[in-house]
Amino acid sequence: MARALRCSVCHAPFEAPGNGLRCGRGHSFDAAKQGYVNLLHAKVAAGTADTTEMVAARTAFLGSGFYAPLAGLLADSVPGEPDLVVDAGAGTGYYLARVLDRFAAATGLALDVSAAALRKAAKAHPRAGAIGWNLWEPWPVADATADVVLNVFAPRNAAEFHRVLCPDGVLLVAGPASGHLGELASTLGLLDAESGKEKRLGATLGSHFELVSRRETTHAAELTAEQVRHVVTMGPNAHHLHRDGLGERLAELTASMTGTLTVTTSFHVSAYRRSP
Template sequence: MGALSKRAIAAALMEQSITLFACPVCQQSMHVYEQGRLVCPANHSFDIAKQGYVNMLTHSAASKYSKSLFESRKAVIDSGIYDAVEEKISKLIASAKTVLDTGCGEGSHLARIMTDIDNGIGVGIDIAKEGILAATRHYPQQIWCVGDLAKSPFAQESFDAILNILSPANYEEFKRLLAPDGCLVKVVPQSGYLQELRAQLYADSSKETYSNEQIVARFKDSFSEVIVERVTYTLPLAEELVPALLEMTPMGWHKKEETAIVLNEITIDVDLLVGKV
């Protein structure tokens, strides 16, 4: 017997965790049909692609994120500069059995975090198909979905932990999806995040400094139980990673061509906002 296809592997993972899913059109339960698609009782159907992901978008969605951006993001994350952040998240959600990463991109954070969680299943969702394609290519042991949280393909109270790492939030949907006693971990930049890059790109402008006060305040307004933990450190940055870092962060997208960026080290400075309903 030959090796299972990526579609068959993904279908088996989805079938094992089928109670996590709900039809994004009518919110009814889903089932896996002939290892090829997710179908609800109203016959709304979503194909499992041969690459091993399911596209559950109910509308067309343009993404500004390219394949090369996700390759750059993976290279930077694989270099280990976020290791301490990922380790902290793993400890915070150590007992979770179902983990959703919202805005997962190419899936590197989720895949690395799940290696420290025993018997857990990770699900990544992103509106950018290029990111999900990269995720399925590198991390077939997790479930990957192209989808929009505004039309969520997941069932109510289905996740023990939700991750929202340096990406936009949908707090009402997060609260709907959290299981009782589940938690949301949102990672937001602190004032020193990538400060070496910020200093060169935005020297002598208002953007050279950054505050997350408004984001933190809104988070605290959205959850009754909140913990804020800061993770900050500076570490060497390999010269070959500088272009990748510039491509993956919105700061780098506005760099003028003539601006030369020289970085020997980089600071990671983030707040981990942990919320329970």
């Protein structure tokens, strides 16, 4: 992993002496006790990073396997035998770990701005490392080093995707497809994650990438009240629980449940190649 990284101060290559990273010019970054290395220089604005509560909800929900079809579709979309897989906005590292499980020779690099998520990502897979970084800033990753860049429900920095990918590398962008969590969206008034998404995705990536394929997977999930709370509070809606009565509606729905609720999960994975 260290060979693909660059110092976030001077952009020099890193060595990996002991428990951390050090560049040839003497800039050093210690690894946190949980295993990740934070290369950020400034604090993250409030409401930007996933909170401890969001990460706990996501860990529990993903551990139940409801998004396993998406993880499988991502792994199926990886061509050849990759060497380095970079997960941009990796969260807990769940999807990166599933891809690495499929390719025994691959190593992984998880980038995320949330310390709570990085604590999970650092332990998600023995062949993955985790780095604290803001995806909107130029990444501390060398040019043309990644065979695959994953981007799952995360910010999209097209210029950095293009820069770090190998010439024949692939960018895999995953997001919600039409109808995703539709039963909850209509009842609770969740954020509309799909509205205009495909058009914006094309506009964001169009000058740097060419679309190769787009695949979808849709399933029905039977969720308990606790799992309904987890799926709502593990993502951006968690930042809005105290606005417009969302928290109250969620509490009323889960309190009224006597069994499970059938909820649609629907995702798309778009594969892109670098434009010249």
